[in-house]
Amino acid sequence: MDWIDLGLIALRVLVVFGMLQVVTILLVWFERKIVADMQNRIGPDRAGPWGILQTLADGVKLLFKEQVTPRKVELGLYLAAPVLAVVPAFLMFMVIPFGRPVRINLAGEDRLIPLQGADLNVGLLYVLAMSSIAVYAVVLAGWSSGSKYPLLGGVRATAQAISYEAAMGLSLVPVILFTGSVRLSEIVAYQSGSLTFLGRSFDFLPAWNLFILAPSFLIFFIAAVAETNRAPFDLVEAEQEIVGGFHTEYSGLRFALFFLAEYINIFTMSALAVTLFLGGWSGPTWDDSLPLLVSAVLPTVWFLAKVTLFLFLYVWLRATLPRLRYDQLMNLGWKRLIPASLGWLFLIGGALAVRQFGLPWG
């Protein structure tokens, strides 16, 4: 550990930080464009080519807007909530590997630079912890606003987060059992190569967890949509019922921070789904035939392409599905997803035990 190492760490963190903001700007535009297409509209097309700078313009507008502070707010928490929303959002992505580790010779020493903020040994647990912290922001924002609609939104957020976090955590246990690690870089490494299942090899399929753990994936994705408070699970900010929900009393930059956090969370959850089930950055790189720089960038391109697929799915769901009623939300969470993930976990655990120790009566 020397100064170059420290500098590299700082650089990686800055790259992730910058990337998430650029991604947010593009994602909001992407969503508006896709939804417009699905509704036979043109969508934003004024700012920049194809309206790609629309979000930037909106951001600048929010930056210069007055930040109204209502009289009845609990000031400290009211000011802390937006920050509390945006910080875990940034932190959550820090452990997700977005490219193949790069080997560079710096100052006479070969260094292996992992393309992720930090390669934590408890990566997956850390992600779950951070996504739980993010719920505090919504709850505190709702409570500290001193107004009934934000409070209702905050209460809904609490119940929803508790219900779906359980399903989400349970759906991830099979992945951990299967790969034997919670370190995200190892989970990605486990999924490289082609699939072998029950002693048979399927050369045409990559070794993605998706093919073996499809029920886990389905439960994870539904829970992830609920965790990010996106349609059809956006009861937290249901416009038709409770105005803006938890961010009703926020305006200007404070509102922009909530907005930023929401879209970063969507991106992170998509990236997490890709990392856990679709092999992360793994993909063909043709190291021998392509120039070094191209084959070094290619894994990141694969990663972003897979994530874009999920982002499209997020937007597609939003453009299609009406919002769930509250009891439907709770029913789906407690009566469907949690039993399903428990049963699946039992099955996988049994299968793995049989593989390791043989049949109990054998």
Next chain:
Amino acid sequence: MGPVEAFVKGMAVTARQFFATITGKGLVTTSYPQEMRQKPQRFHGRHVLNRYEDGMEKCIGCELCAGACPARCIYVRGADNPPDDPVSPGERFGFVYEINMLRCIFCGLCVEACPTEAITHTQLFEMSTTNRSDAIYTKEELLVDPDGTPNHMFDSDRFANFEELAHADGWMRATAPQGRAAYQGQVAWSGSAGVGVRPPEAGQSEEDPPTDETGAED
């Protein structure tokens, strides 16, 4: 229908519309103001005061439009034509003519009431102002130029379709008192400055043959 089937069906609907739009078939909106939609021929847009082909004003200051107006948004004051330099071919002309576009409901009763086809609709519709007094159109703003071009165009009106504007008073052919539904091939109205006598609209006489009561002005 089970929930999964309903879900798949719904997702298919949005996917189908998505592909229809990106291939350009399903798009229903246009990039206004670069592209303007084709407006209906009898669109009730902003009014103009027309002129005869020789440049004389058609308005005779009779105030029938003001009397017909249900919103009371038209103010007319007539005056005697100066004998040596007449403004209109009749005895009197519209000395003051104002329409308050904030009150106007674009019902077209003034157009129907006008005995000389002086006031007609156009297809202009961009009338937003930043000032309430700007919404009161004076005679100078309403009167068409001697070449038949509507006056007082806004900046964005550069996108207006002058082909459409040239047929601005087509609407009144069937609805004005001297007009009739069966006018095909029979021009029974006076020409406007710069545009002349409009070609007759086609295709109505078959369904609605002329009767004696309505064909009086031939």
